[in-house]
Amino acid sequence: MAASMDRPTITTVAVVGAGVIGRSWALLFARAGCETRLHDRDAAQADRARRWVADVLADEASAGIRTAADAVACIARVSVVATLGEALTGAGYVQESAPERLDVKRELYAEMDGAAPPDAILGSSTSTFDMTAITAGLAGATRCVVAHPVNPPHQLPVVEVLGGQATDRDVVTQTAAFMASVGQRPVVLERFVPGFVLNRLQFALVREAMSLVQRGVASVDAVDAVVRDGLGLRWALMGPFGVADTNADGGIRAYYTGHEQLVTDLMNDLGPTPTIDAALVEELGRGVDAMLGGSERAEMRRWRDRMIARLRALKAGDPPPDIAAAASGPARPPSTVASIAEE
Amino acid sequence: MAASMDRPTITTVAVVGAGVIGRSWALLFARAGCETRLHDRDAAQADRARRWVADVLADEASAGIRTAADAVACIARVSVVATLGEALTGAGYVQESAPERLDVKRELYAEMDGAAPPDAILGSSTSTFDMTAITAGLAGATRCVVAHPVNPPHQLPVVEVLGGQATDRDVVTQTAAFMASVGQRPVVLERFVPGFVLNRLQFALVREAMSLVQRGVASVDAVDAVVRDGLGLRWALMGPFGVADTNADGGIRAYYTGHEQLVTDLMNDLGPTPTIDAALVEELGRGVDAMLGGSERAEMRRWRDRMIARLRALKAGDPPPDIAAAASGPARPPSTVASIAEE
Numbered sequence: 137m138a139a140s141m142d143r144p145t146i147t148t149v150a151v152v153g154a155g156v157i158g159r160s161w162a163l164l165f166a167r168a169g170c171e172t173r174l175h176d177r178d179a180a181q182a183d184r185a186r187r188w189v190a191d192v193l194a195d196e197a198s199a200g201i202r203t204a205a206d207a208v209a210c211i212a213r214v215s216v217v218a219t220l221g222e223a224l225t226g227a228g229y230v231q232e233s234a235p236e237r238l239d240v241k242r243e244l245y246a247e248m249d250g251a252a253p254p255d256a257i258l259g260s261s262t263s264t265f266d267m268t269a270i271t272a273g274l275a276g277a278t279r280c281v282v283a284h285p286v287n288p289p290h291q292l293p294v295v296e297v298l299g300g301q302a303t304d305r306d307v308v309t310q311t312a313a314f315m316a317s318v319g320q321r322p323v324v325l326e327r328f329v330p331g332f333v334l335n336r337l338q339f340a341l342v343r344e345a346m347s348l349v350q351r352g353v354a355s356v357d358a359v360d361a362v363v364r365d366g367l368g369l370r371w372a373l374m375g376p377f378g379v380a381d382t383n384a385d386g387g388i389r390a391y392y393t394g395h396e397q398l399v400t401d402l403m404n405d406l407g408p409t410p411t412i413d414a415a416l417v418e419e420l421g422r423g424v425d426a427m428l429g430g431s432e433r434a435e436m437r438r439w440r441d442r443m444i445a446r447l448r449a450l451k452a453g454d455p456p457p458d459i460a461a462a463a464s465g466p467a468r469p470p471s472t473v474a475s476i477a478e479e
Numbered sequence: 480m481a482a483s484m485d486r487p488t489i490t491t492v493a494v495v496g497a498g499v500i501g502r503s504w505a506l507l508f509a510r511a512g513c514e515t516r517l518h519d520r521d522a523a524q525a526d527r528a529r530r531w532v533a534d535v536l537a538d539e540a541s542a543g544i545r546t547a548a549d550a551v552a553c554i555a556r557v558s559v560v561a562t563l564g565e566a567l568t569g570a571g572y573v574q575e576s577a578p579e580r581l582d583v584k585r586e587l588y589a590e591m592d593g594a595a596p597p598d599a600i601l602g603s604s605t606s607t608f609d610m611t612a613i614t615a616g617l618a619g620a621t622r623c624v625v626a627h628p629v630n631p632p633h634q635l636p637v638v639e640v641l642g643g644q645a646t647d648r649d650v651v652t653q654t655a656a657f658m659a660s661v662g663q664r665p666v667v668l669e670r671f672v673p674g675f676v677l678n679r680l681q682f683a684l685v686r687e688a689m690s691l692v693q694r695g696v697a698s699v700d701a702v703d704a705v706v707r708d709g710l711g712l713r714w715a716l717m718g719p720f721g722v723a724d725t726n727a728d729g730g731i732r733a734y735y736t737g738h739e740q741l742v743t744d745l746m747n748d749l750g751p752t753p754t755i756d757a758a759l760v761e762e763l764g765r766g767v768d769a770m771l772g773g774s775e776r777a778e779m780r781r782w783r784d785r786m787i788a789r790l791r792a793l794k795a796g797d798p799p800p801d802i803a804a805a806a807s808g809p810a811r812p813p814s815t816v817a818s819i820a821e822e
Binding site: 333443 | 712773778
């Protein structure tokens with residue numbers, strides 16, 4: 137269950153596309169010890185991304201999360217390169233985070249497949265597309281794989297890993313192993329479905345949340361409170377199946393046996409997809425305004441980010457019994473997270 | 480947004496029904512400083528519940544979470560009484576946690592309405608029934624209200640508060656204020672819907688989670704990992720609307736504007752209610768077995784409980800900016816939770 141980070145299984149990586157997602161990958165790879173080539177068609181964008189990486193690392197050094205020497209070493213691992221060819225030369229893994237347009241991705245994959253070393257894996261941050269569609273007709277489709285992070289990956293460890301129809305199973309396995317080796321939590325999907333697993337689960341909850349507000353059952357703040365002071369406290373530790381298993385003495389089998397009809401009736405009563413129009417969006421906006429009571433969004437984001445880091449440190453410091461039992465010693469958490477715990 | 484606990488707004492309470500939920504309420508009220516009368520038709524059950532309350536408080540004293548003197552004072556506040564009449568005499572608030580059967584609840588409410596002081600509020604832990612149905616034809620329906628906790632309430636703060644058609648609005652307000660004063664997080668619902676808000680949101684997620692496993696998209700462990708190492712890390716801090724608001728620079732309005740069709744399509748693609756039969760339950764059971772890798776369920780529960788306490792302490796120690804700004808000083812967390820932080 138846990139991510140562990142020893143040494144990256146692939147030591148030279150290319151980050152193609154240096155927006156919010158790409159720069160976060162660059163930071164993550166550099167922290168994990170990878171030589172990281174950062175490329176963007178917009179050279180200024182790549183420069184800004186490298187500066188952002190350096191700023192985050194400098195802040196971490198100031199806060200005592202890492203030594204100045206370590207911060208400098210991490211920064212030194214990120215090099216901005218002007219061409220795709222330079223980025224890919226010698227790379228064992230490529231993380232593509234280009235704009236979310238199929239034509240852009242298809243063109244880029246054709247180019248990358250021509251320029252990358254024959255054994256390099258070409259991973260995509262896409263949240264939308266099937267790798268089968270991105271690589272249709274591509275010679276190197278076997279080495280192309282989706283590695284979809286949560287935004288931003290350096291804060292949230294889950295990465296959804298899935299191949300297209302032509303992808304080698306081995307490439308999926310190697311990508312998952314590489315992600316684990318840089319401290320992420322790879323989740324392998326057996327096949328493509330729209331939204332993958334993460335966004336399907338997220339929007340299943342959001343659909344009902346919107347429906348309850350739209351139908352006047354509860355306010356935006358009330359719905360959010362049920363999650364942040366109720367369901368979310370468990371879901372930070374266990375998924376829906378783990379929760380069901382701990383809810384009954386006899387585990388998940390006992391939890392559902394005898395309640396099939398009750399659960400089925402409740403699921404069938406859930407609201408349909410609401411009409412997401414300007415009126416609903418404005419209603420939600422006003423609800424959030426009331427909930428926040430004038431606090432700054434930037435301040436809320438900083439709070440969220442530091443709390444997520446602390447929460448990860450809490451879990452790394454006291455892993456669930458299955459992980460603790462599986463490890464020879466205490467589970468070794470990603471170093472950055474462990475360090476933040478010492479704040 | 481935060482629960483604060485100064486002095487309980489109602490100082491004498493009755494807990495009717497001493498099962499897993501009732502005993503947890505008794506512990507919670509006693510810790511908060513309420514004189515607590517505990518009654519169950521099965522006298523042995525009430526005795527066991529009081530012993531459980533005493534054991535938990537003794538453990539907290541051993542662990543240094545509270546002083547021995549405080550533990551003794553809390554235990555002394557819980558008295559087991561033989562009759563419903565004794566439980567209700569002088570009580571300002573009654574928390575009913577009887578078995579989840581409408582006929583049982585209806586009969587009990589008629590009895591309680593006859594025995595309770597005229598100004599006492601009669602709250603129910605029901606997770607299923609509309610107070611309108613429980614109190615049909617009852618003279619004191621105006622003072623009857625649902626106060627539905629998450630199991631167990633002494634660990635998870637959310638309480639859903641809603642009246643029936645006859646309930647005084649003032650009773651809803653007073654119940655919410657009382658719950659906040661004993662350290663819970665009341666969430667007021669405007670009207671009854673099956674499952675209230677919490678179970679509707681929970682089973683919206685569970686429905687899609689089951690569907691993904693049943694369709695072979697991902698394993699039980701993979702689905703759970705997406706929640707516990709991804710979505711759940713945010714949901715422990717913010718609900719779905721708060722998350723959307725921090726995801727875009729322009730907040731929730733910007734997050735949804737322009738993506739209406741994408742979101743609608745994804746919501747429309749979500750799976751239907753799966754057939755919850757023995758085969759699915761066994762598939763989920765095997766998936767959980769594989770995920771847990773032989774760890775004991777009891778050990779997992781202890782881990783969950785101590786991690787939830789730490790997580791609440793983490794949030795109480797660094798509340799979100801809106802709460803911090805609203806408070807004159809640092810927000811004051813429930814005392815038991817703050818103490819656990821000092822472990």
